[in-house]
Amino acid sequence: MLELGIPQLRQVATALAALPRDVSDAERIGLITTLERLKNAASAAQAMAAVDVDHSQRAAQVEAQVPARRVGEGVAAQLGLARRESPFRGARWLSVARVLRTQMPHTQMPHTLRLMASGALSEHRASILVKETDCLDETDRRHVDHALCGAGGNAASLSTRALEQAARRHALQLDTSAVVERAAKAEADRHVTIRPAPDTMTWVGALLPVKQGVGVYAALKRVADLARAAGDPRSRGQVMADTLFERVTGASAAEPVSITLDLVMTDRAFFATTDEAAHLPGYGPVAASWARALTHQALSHDTLDGAQLWVRRLYITPGTGCLVTMDSRARRAPKRLARFIARRDHDLCRTPWCGAPIAQTDHVTDWADGAPTTVTNTQGLCIRCNLAKQAHGWRARPLPGAGRTHRHTVATTAPTGHTYHSRAPAPPGHVDVSTSPVEQLLYDLIA
Template sequence: MRNNYFAPDDDDEHRLPLDPPGTRGESQSDSFFTDHLEHQMLFGPMKKLTDELFNAGPLKDPGEGLRRLETIQKLNSMLEAATSVIMADSVELVAQAFAEEDVAKPYLESDQERRERLSANYYAVDRASDQVITSNFVAEAAIALRMTTQKARARMFTAKGLRHACPQTLQALAAGQITTSAARAIVKNSQDLSTEQIELMEHQLLPIAATSSDDTVSQRARRFHDRSNPEAATARHEKAADSRKVTSWNRPDGMASLNLTAPAINVRSIMNTLDYEVSQHKDPQDTRTKAQLMSDILCDALINGWPTTNGTPLKPRVVVTIPALQMLANPKCSMADLEGYGPIPMGLAMQLAKDAPSIIPMLTDPFSGAVMDVGRKRYKAPRVLKEFLRARDQHCCYPGCRRTADTSEVDHVDGWETGGHTDRENTELLCKQHQMFKHALGWRVTNRPDGSKCWRTPHGLNSLVIPGSVENVELFEHIHNRCPERKVASPADLRRILAKPHLGDGDFNFRIHKPVADSAGQDPAPS
């Protein structure tokens, strides 16, 4: 059964003709001589081109500049080939280690190993499966490459395809004869093809890829795939329909974009409906463009209901943080924070605050913007601690993860069963997937004196995470570990400060909540 924590992407390595993990000969060591020869063939040309660029001296001629750009393009291709080999071989080494490892007997386990085994059972995770090994290693590679997990997963797909399914493409890439985009297009369109079909595609496309544009190679690879794929067009459409989804991403200046992937007939029906509604809008005083009207109508329909209805029964839950000290000091230049997005204009935040059913004051550090203190000691986090973590962390605290506070849970840094407390210093927000990484797959997290957290991967890489609410990191000495603990206010001090706000020791962040309605469609009473 597929684990729900590992959602498949559009590209799936299981659609490539790969041998089982732990048996892939390309990543196996034949002998010291052959391994050394392959290493020289992979990195020797790269070193030669780098030396040529270094010894060429300062640029004086535009024609020479273009030739150097060609050399750099070759270097980029060689680097991508080396990256693919290293990624594919590294994850294969992990698979080999699991394949060769004897089954551990419970009485030989350490306490930490026992906890990880029990956690793996709790999360229904087979730590020796190819799916879990790849996902866990991809997460480590994302930290090493300073990229998102999604991008690292895409590179791993390409890496395995080049190393184990498309060897001729890998050789051409390592020689700098083709571009990275061309190599990715060939691997992508190798899905669902046999080894013989892939060899034929490489034979036809690699000579073209050496001189043609990436777009040409991509179109030819797709046409070859469609002609060679034995599935009927109807079957392919039914499979593609499983990938329907809605995604979003942030844009500058308080904007964001929404992307719908659905059957073409549904998308065209939506666009035709919007076109019709715009055509019925006859107000001569309205200066909005057609594009603006279409956007406004769609937003109105999804949030408040179509114009002819009474609206949807559910109301959105929006959380906005307003720094009161900045607002009072310079209201025109200060910015508020919209949870899951980031800074928004203060005027928009105040407009939301006007109709907010609840406002929660929280004491914050006026220099860094980090929330300073709330907390109680018991296993289940109380509501006030959860609100504190929403304000401080804002999203999952795993390196690079941006899953919102609503989709994350309170997690103990040091486990409750090993003596950890339920307080602000020993709790963080983690999504379900990265809870599993921490508790079952060998990841470690350590609190630092300055409030940051250090994540350590199963193979020894370190990554530092600063709470999402922190804006100024000037005093964060997380590298040298020299920043002392801040003095924690006593409960009496906090009650006095919260009862009568002042601007001497800190700032107040007012948390504005617009909660989801109950089943009857009525908003709950303000808390």
């Protein structure tokens, strides 16, 4: 039945792309509403299929005599790839799906799953209900599920924020101690993160206990209000951001910061003959003019006293965009090789759709199988993806020509037989052009 269903679903996807656009606005709104319900119902079907895959793959691992502590490894990664998401999001989604469909038909949250299947509840809103009840036992969890999603429940009509608060309120009424205990444990998860923002800006965030978070914001706001009252021309947000920086670093926001930044850019962009984008590891593409200003700032003794600028050359084979390789016979990638791999892979895990920072330089084909430690046989992976790749049934290999005649490409095959290809990002300024024999000989000599 599934074999018949998949081609039909593909036909539906094709038909959706060809829907007529010459219709009234009322029909368009009706279409949007119908498609939203279809998305929600599809999410429910995905959740049920995910749990089936989880059970089947675990059984296959047990049959293959995988150690008990490793049973289940790699399953979430397969589901993430199937959904074109990171393994982290795949694992989080699988945990939600397990709650919704555990021990069917006696699932812990049958009414939530029913609302999803009917199209009335989205996957995101269902995950909120799962998260807000994860500290309850099964009986209390089913009580919240029935109260909000069963007959007479209003989960489908509440806003997302109101649904979150309603689920939390029910949980507190049923088991206050469990909710309080979860909140106490959450303090151990406090941390600080950084992620890129548009226009060479960054988001720096801190997950703090509520009293600390509110205290930080109130202190910054108080400084901003006083500065504005004294005639400071900066906006309230600017004063708060500058004050945060100054109190954390101890330096003035008006002074330059002494830090080390790697910057990957072409010689053409460096000497301002083109405006090809540069690449700032840990951030991403930046404008050539911004990169030049950064290098000029580093060279200016008036701006950074005693600062030095180091230029590291990375050679690219013309026409292919392949960085020149470096070889090593060591099992562990040497620091220079690991640094090279990080620059080639733009500091992001090579697993398709992952996007996590590189944590480990991994052998594509295992070193234990006799594979060498070379640029061609190494890739940057996050810890989760590296562990998934070591799970039972996974295989990976670099494609022929990877790193020399074609940008480095890895083919990874999951235990289900599905193969995914990961190609190294194009370096800054790369354009696929023909190469003269003399140019190719020169780059071959460099390599």
